Amino acid sequence: xxxxxxxxxxxxxxxxxxxxxxxxxxxxxxxxxxxxxxxxxxxxxxxxxxx
Amino acid sequence: xxxxxxxxxxxxxxxxxxxxxxxxxxxxxxxxxxxxxxxxxxxxxxxxxxxxxxxxxxxxxxxxxxxxxxxxxxxxxxxxxxxxxxxxxxxxxxxxxxxxxxxxxxxxxxxxxxxxxxxxxxxxxxxxxxxxxxxxxxxxxxxxxxxxxxxxxxxxxxxxxxxxxxxxxxxxxxxxxxxxxxxxxxxxxxxxxxxxxxxxxxxxxxxxxxxxxxxxxxxxxxxxxxxxxxxxxxxxxxxxxxxxxxx
Amino acid sequence: xxxxxxxxxxxxxxxxxxxxxxxxxxxxxxxxxxxxxxxxxxxxxxxxxxxxxxxxxxxxxxxxxxxxxxxxxxxxxxxxxxxxxxxxxxxxxxxxxxxxxxxxxxxxxxxxxxxxxxxxxxxxxxxxxxxxxxxxxxxxxxxxxxxxxxxxxxxxxxxxxxxxxxxxxxxxxxxxxxxxxxxxxxxxxxxxxxxxxxxxxxxxxxxxxxxxxxxxxxxxxxxxxxxx
Numbered sequence: 098x099x100x101x102x103x104x105x106x107x108x109x110x111x112x113x114x115x116x117x118x119x120x121x122x123x124x125x126x127x128x129x130x131x132x133x134x135x136x137x138x139x140x141x142x143x144x145x146x147x148x
Numbered sequence: 149x150x151x152x153x154x155x156x157x158x159x160x161x162x163x164x165x166x167x168x169x170x171x172x173x174x175x176x177x178x179x180x181x182x183x184x185x186x187x188x189x190x191x192x193x194x195x196x197x198x199x200x201x202x203x204x205x206x207x208x209x210x211x212x213x214x215x216x217x218x219x220x221x222x223x224x225x226x227x228x229x230x231x232x233x234x235x236x237x238x239x240x241x242x243x244x245x246x247x248x249x250x251x252x253x254x255x256x257x258x259x260x261x262x263x264x265x266x267x268x269x270x271x272x273x274x275x276x277x278x279x280x281x282x283x284x285x286x287x288x289x290x291x292x293x294x295x296x297x298x299x300x301x302x303x304x305x306x307x308x309x310x311x312x313x314x315x316x317x318x319x320x321x322x323x324x325x326x327x328x329x330x331x332x333x334x335x336x337x338x339x340x341x342x343x344x345x346x347x348x349x350x351x352x353x354x355x356x357x358x359x360x361x362x363x364x365x366x367x368x369x370x371x372x373x374x375x376x377x378x379x380x381x382x383x384x385x386x387x388x389x390x391x392x393x394x395x
Numbered sequence: 396x397x398x399x400x401x402x403x404x405x406x407x408x409x410x411x412x413x414x415x416x417x418x419x420x421x422x423x424x425x426x427x428x429x430x431x432x433x434x435x436x437x438x439x440x441x442x443x444x445x446x447x448x449x450x451x452x453x454x455x456x457x458x459x460x461x462x463x464x465x466x467x468x469x470x471x472x473x474x475x476x477x478x479x480x481x482x483x484x485x486x487x488x489x490x491x492x493x494x495x496x497x498x499x500x501x502x503x504x505x506x507x508x509x510x511x512x513x514x515x516x517x518x519x520x521x522x523x524x525x526x527x528x529x530x531x532x533x534x535x536x537x538x539x540x541x542x543x544x545x546x547x548x549x550x551x552x553x554x555x556x557x558x559x560x561x562x563x564x565x566x567x568x569x570x571x572x573x574x575x576x577x578x579x580x581x582x583x584x585x586x587x588x589x590x591x592x593x594x595x596x597x598x599x600x601x602x603x604x605x606x607x608x609x610x611x612x613x614x615x616x617x618x619x620x621x622x623x
Contacts, residue, residue, distance in 0.1 A: 102206055102207045102271050103206065105207065105210065105267050105268070105270065105271045106206060106207065106209050106210055108267050109209075109210040109213055109214070109264050109267045109268070110191070110213060112260070112263050112264065112267065113213045113217070113260060113264065116256060116259070116260045116263075117184075117187070117260075117365065120253075120256050120369065121180070121184075121369075124369065124372050124373060124376065127376050128372065128375070128376045128379075131376045131379035131380050131383070132379060134379070134380075134383045135379045135382060135383050138382075138383050138386045138387065138390075139386070141390070142386055142389075142390065
């Protein structure tokens with residue numbers, strides 16, 4: 098009983114960390130893309146204005 | 149990137165002025181480190197100090213992640229409710245983006261809560277799932293979150309997205325207590341409710357520490373998601389302005 | 396009188412919706428046929444044991460109503476969207492809520508007609524014995540249908556204008572209808588049996604409260620939804 102419970106406890110903490118780190122990774126990727134788009138767009142805009 | 153429908157040009161230029169005046173903030177990373185370090189520390193403390201429970205043995209340790217995750221779910225949905233109503237009231241684009249960010253993070257915690265509940269239920273009750281009031285209403289809450297996010301994903305126009313999801317968010321939140329009550333009645337009238345989550349006072353300190361650590365993660369996630377949403381929105385506005393000016 | 400003008404508007408919209416749906420016939424007939432088809436499939440999936448079918452009857456009838464009703468709600472806004480008639484409707488003088496009320500009334504009539512076909516079909520196919528207290532069963536049915544129509548019409552006003560409306564409407568609507576489904580099925584089952592625990596009354600009160608809460612909330616929220 099106790100030995101199998103350990104499996105479930107490990108499973109619970111593993112799932113927790115997979116979800117937390119997985120979401121963090123998603124944010125980092127999405128954030129990087131959004132930042133790059135933003136910088137590119139801002140540069141384009143300032144280029145147009147100076148012409 | 150969405151294209152505004154014609155006839156809404158005035159409102160889109162208003163948005164444009166807002167976002168250009170306030171340049172999207174740079175992402176702050178210190179909160180990421182602090183919050184994740186706090187979770188590691190809190191979990192280490194709780195696992196090392198908690199005694200084996202009389203009934204549940206070490207299984208009780210799952211509660212240190214399950215219960216905080218559930219609290220964060222409800223907190224996120226509360227944020228969605230507050231900022232949805234505030235958006236309908238003041239019509240500030242940022243309120244909509246905060247509500248949307250909280251909904252996405254909340255759905256993540258909601259999914260986690262459900263998975264942890266099942267991992268608890270299997271050894272504790274012998275089944276993965278019980279149609280208990282708490283479990284069932286958490287599942288329904290997850291489905292409402294999913295519907296909210298799907299509505300946003302399937303709507304192009306920024307204003308439609310904001311107004312519709314605010315209405316869906318507010319009305320969905322209104323339904324949560326009714327769902328909980330109805331499932332509770334549905335169960336109790338036929339079978340006694342299962343209440344496994346009665347906690348020994350020895351666990352409450354560990355639980356509280358873990359909840360605070362998880363709260364820091366929640367705040368970090370929502371803030372970060374919100375910053376990304378602001379950036380994306382700013383890009384959309386710039387693209388529209390370029391299309392209008394250049395065309 | 397202002398309220399008479401409003402009422403005339405509501406009626407006009409409802410009448411237009413119901414007549415176009417019924418005149419086209421394809422709309423109503425196919426939705427009602429779908430309801431009966433779902434009942435047949437459920438009967439095949441759950442049968443052939445007569446006792447099991449009788450126990451499942453209430454749930455089957457409600458699921459058939461939900462699944463076929465969802466199609467009706469999307470249709471109610473689709474006609475305007477395809478003909479571009481929604482914008483002129485919005486420019487019409489008079490308060491916006493009358494549009495919602497008109498759509499609501501139209502859908503209510505449409506669904507009542509549909510339920511009038513699906514419920515007898517369910518009674519026959521699932522071998523339900525009609526109890527002496529059938530008027531209260533009809534009351535439960537009516538309260539459930541009102542809840543379904545209120546939220547269905549409200550969500551359809553958004554979903555029908557988005558991409559992927561076929562999936563989006565049930566995805567938004569069904570989780571919201573959990574209390575209606577629970578209350579209507581449990582109350583109906585209690586009324587079909589002896590209602591030993593006297594639970595039907597509590598469920599009927601829940602249905603009334605649900606209908607009132609969401610009728611108010613959707614009327615308030617509709618203004619924000621339709622203008623976008």
